[in-house]
Amino acid sequence: MYRDQSEEYQALQDTLYVIGGKWRIPIINSICNGNTRFREIERSIPGITRRMLSRELKDMELNKLVKRTVYAGPPVQVEYESTEYCKSFGGIILEMIRWGREHRKVVTKKRNSK
Amino acid sequence: MYRDQSEEYQALQDTLYVIGGKWRIPIINSICNGNTRFREIERSIPGITRRMLSRELKDMELNKLVKRTVYAGPPVQVEYESTEYCKSFGGIILEMIRWGREHRKVVTKKRNSK
Numbered sequence: 001m002y003r004d005q006s007e008e009y010q011a012l013q014d015t016l017y018v019i020g021g022k023w024r025i026p027i028i029n030s031i032c033n034g035n036t037r038f039r040e041i042e043r044s045i046p047g048i049t050r051r052m053l054s055r056e057l058k059d060m061e062l063n064k065l066v067k068r069t070v071y072a073g074p075p076v077q078v079e080y081e082s083t084e085y086c087k088s089f090g091g092i093i094l095e096m097i098r099w100g101r102e103h104r105k106v107v108t109k110k111r112n113s114k
Numbered sequence: 115m116y117r118d119q120s121e122e123y124q125a126l127q128d129t130l131y132v133i134g135g136k137w138r139i140p141i142i143n144s145i146c147n148g149n150t151r152f153r154e155i156e157r158s159i160p161g162i163t164r165r166m167l168s169r170e171l172k173d174m175e176l177n178k179l180v181k182r183t184v185y186a187g188p189p190v191q192v193e194y195e196s197t198e199y200c201k202s203f204g205g206i207i208l209e210m211i212r213w214g215r216e217h218r219k220v221v222t223k224k225r226n227s228k
Binding site for chain 2: 008009011012013014015016018022026029030033044046088089091092093096098099100101103104
């Protein structure tokens with residue numbers, strides 16, 4: 001029993017290590033939804049600052065979560081694409097969206113029944 | 115399109131709001147795995163400090179994620195139990211464990227093929 005828990009715990013921690021932090025999941029979701037430009041991604045995530053998004057995207061590029069392509073132009077264009085690795089988080093994100101929706105239903109029901 | 119993204123984003127944010135932070139998911143997982151005592155939970159999560167665990171448990175009790183029961187004793191015993199609300203995160207946690215395991219396979223394969 002203890003061993004299983006420890007193995008599960010390690011798997012969980014590995015995942016949380018990659019997708020931890022306030023913004024990582026919303027950014028992965030935004031890019032997987034087809035937003036490719038910095039400003040598009042920024043607009044799709046209310047509350048994120050440019051500095052934060054820039055930092056996250058750099059880190060995600062280093063960790064092969066996004067592919068950054070620069071088109072010479074003019075005008076110079078930078079596009080971000082999700083990698084297969086990034087897409088592998090789809091299952092987790094879908095579960096999170098599903099949970100958020102269910103949760104809202106529960107909250108709304110409680111409010112209406114008051 | 116924009117509207118869907120915004121609705122999805124909101125559902126995601128609602129979820130992240132409840133399970134955000136470094137320790138929330140490991141604690142939910144530990145309690146759902148049947149750890150009921152403070153020390154058991156602490157031992158099942160390497161790296162967590164008592165102060166952190168204590169703070170999280172208090173917050174989780176306020177938010178109905180855990181039920182805290184005090185048995186008068188002697189000795190006085192305190193037990194934590196997961197609520198239905200807490201168990202509703204099972205799907206997300208399972209996906210995270212699955213991802214962590216898959217990820218380890220990929221990393222191990224890469225290492226072995228070098």
